[in-house]
Amino acid sequence: MPYRANVSEFRFMFDHVVGFDQVAATDRFGEATPETVDAVLTEAGKMCEEILAPLQRAGDLHPARLENGVVRTSPGFSDGYRAIADGGWIAIAADPDHGGMGLPMSMTTAVNDMMSAACLSLQLAPLMSQGQIEALEHHATDEIKDTYLPKLISGEWVGTMNLTEPQAGSDVGALATKAEPNGDGTYAITGQKIYISWGDNDFTENVCHLVLARLPGAVPGTKGISLFLVPKLIPDEAGNPGVANTLKVVSLEHKMGLHGSPTAVMQYDGAKGWLIGKEHDGMRAMFTMMNNARLGVGVQGIGAAEGAFQHALAYAQDRKQGKTENNNITDHADVRRMLATMKADIFAARAIALANAVAIDMETATGDADWAARAALLTPITKAFGTETGMRVAEMGVQVHGGMGFVEETGAAQYSRDVRVTAIYEGTNGIQSMDLVGRKLMDGGEAAYRLLDEMESEAEAARTALPDLVDPVWQACETLRETTEWMVEHAPKDRFAGSVPFLHGFARVLGAHYHLKAALADPDGPHQRLAAFYIHRLLPEHVGLLAHARQGATALFALSVEDLAS
Incomplete structure (x- = not known):
């Protein structure tokens, strides 16, 4: 199944959902005009469709191997990497003084998403270089920068x-x-x-x-x-x-x-x-690279989810089973539920990641501490929710295929196998959740409360236009606010005991906020219908997640290791 780069979706999200106009309005990123964004995303999408996507199965069937101390890469990967490097896709956000484009991280994030959907194994190589480039830009001597950055940026x-x-x-x-x-x-x-x-x-x-x-x-x-x-x-x-x-x-x-x-x-x-x-x-310097990579790994999960979704949708539209209106399995309720869940969760995770990148860009352009705090708050959510979305969507993709999903030749299982490690590397998702309730709430929750204030304010402004969608989003924000207050008031052990459901509850509510913004920009269109599905069917999960988050550590640790082994 050929991969299709959804460039129009990124443009929609930049224009209506994540506030990219703020980035383009800064002096630092004034060159990121709509025309430039369109040109960059279109060319990157074409490269992903035509060059990277055909390598997806080759990498799985013909793994990299070590021969006499030399690593031999999968067939076609050399040409694929050269296309990435020659197109400048490694260094979209890198300093122009050393050959980078100097464009916003938001655009890098969109391109990385498309590359991950096309061929995740190969996309890992430029992702590692991107993080190293940023670390060297911030911490290396001028001599090191002059020697290494041009070569890393060019992809040599x-x-x-x-x-x-x-x-x-x-x-x-x-x-x-x-x-x-x-x-x-x-x-x-x-x-x-x-x-x-x-x-x-x-x-x-x-x-x-x-x-x-x-x-x-x-x-x-x-x-x-x-x-x-x-x-x-x-x-x-x-x-x-x-x-x-x-x-x-x-x-x-x-x-x-x-x-x-x-x-x-x-x-x-x-x-x-x-x-x-x-x-x-060294840890401070390495964290520059790790934070870059945590955003990037979250996006890997989202890209893999996109690839799995497109694969499953194409199969479902072609698979005939029973007498249905469209003569394929998309008319079966459970298949339609899975496909809609996949699509809605990808949108939510992608919006969080792009909003994270916008905050990074605004911090870079303005030096504003509030933007820095917003970027820091969203990073663990992006990484954990993005990769969890990748795993869930890829697993549902196998299920949509039915028995054929369990057969390797269809390629559905590869997405599930490939994306699984993203929840482990660059800090496990459990560590991300502990970071969220620990370091990221050390400000007394101020960064979280500022974000919640914005979410509730925007919901109130939309109440007349979309009352059936606004009320559940506003109520969810209040529940999230109360749970954040609980986290701030309790000891670390109690916070950590509920940190994973807290992060996922936070992401559920954030996803609803961005879906609501999309619905407002696309009344009576597909984004409005997708938002209604997410808000009425997926958002209610936040109630159980946040209730779980507030339970503290006592009952958890009352269950002893001996109890678990009995």
Whole structure:
């Protein structure tokens, strides 16, 4: 089934749902005119349809492999990556001083969504580079920027992120990789890192690893971690790839999905690296890349959901089963329910992600602390809800196919297998929810309350036009406000016990808000009908989710491990 890039949907959301006009009105992003946005999205969509989408099955059927220490990528991936790089799609938001387009993150987010829908395994490579580019822009020396950024932005070189070790997963502070000063401003990096997405390839000139390591005498935990840039090939004086560094790919993981994306175990044996940022301040620098990646991974989930939905819809429209009006299974109530749920949830998750990107753009353009707080608040919601949507939609896609969904040849199962890891990497979704009720409510809930004030104000303004949709949205906002107040008032243990349902309840209400805005912009159109479906059938889930969130930790931990094992 050919993938169709829904460029018109992104334009609709930019114009009517997520407030992109505010971004385009700033001096920083004044070049993001409607004409520019249309041109960029149209060309990116064409590339996704014609070049990336045909690679989706190839990556699954012919996985990346390690041969004699060399990573061999899936058939066609080299040409696909070259199309991404040559089109400038890696560096839409990167600094023009080093070759980037300097356009808003909102546009990068839309393009990443389309690339993820077309071929998620390959999209991971430019996503890693995007995060590294941002980290270097914020924390590297001018010399490092001048050497590495033009190559990363052009796609000649690719970036990775090295955090995890066999004994240090989410507990990053337990890492054991060492960095010893060489006496010439460089460092010798020694240790092993695992789960390194696109740790190597056979189509770029160099691979640039950002590696967390510990300097001699550093304190234990995350406060003693530093960040280093460790290239596969050490640049010579002219900035070209030179001698091989002392690092290697030990093995590639055998994974449930994303077979086209090589996930490497990396070994560093005194490899030469350069400090990024200050000594012992590596987590702050790495979080620049991680926050970029958390938005990007949420969008991966949404893109995968879009691909799965289009795949399921095409199958349902072609599948004849019983006597129905349209002579296909879309007329069966349960199939129609699943397809509508898929479509409505994708819209909600996509709107949250784009609103997150708009907040990042407004912070970049204005330096306003309120926009920074909005972006921070939306990041864990985007990551967790976007990836959960990807998993749910892909699973429903298998169900729509019926028995054929369980048969690999149809390709439906691949979406479910590929997207599953997105809820795990870049901070598990449980960690995202703890971040939301912990760090993101440390302001006493002010950022959340400002967002709720806007949501309720916009609902009130729409009461006359769409009263049947406004009232449930307004009431849901009030329930979310009360639950946020509960979270602010209670101890961390109680918050954490209800953090996952709180995040999903928050996302449910946010999704209704954006669906309502779409309905107002499209009266009597498909967005209005989709909004009615979401608000009347999916939004009610927030009641149970937020009630769950307010239960605290007592009953949860009263259920002992022995009880669970009995």
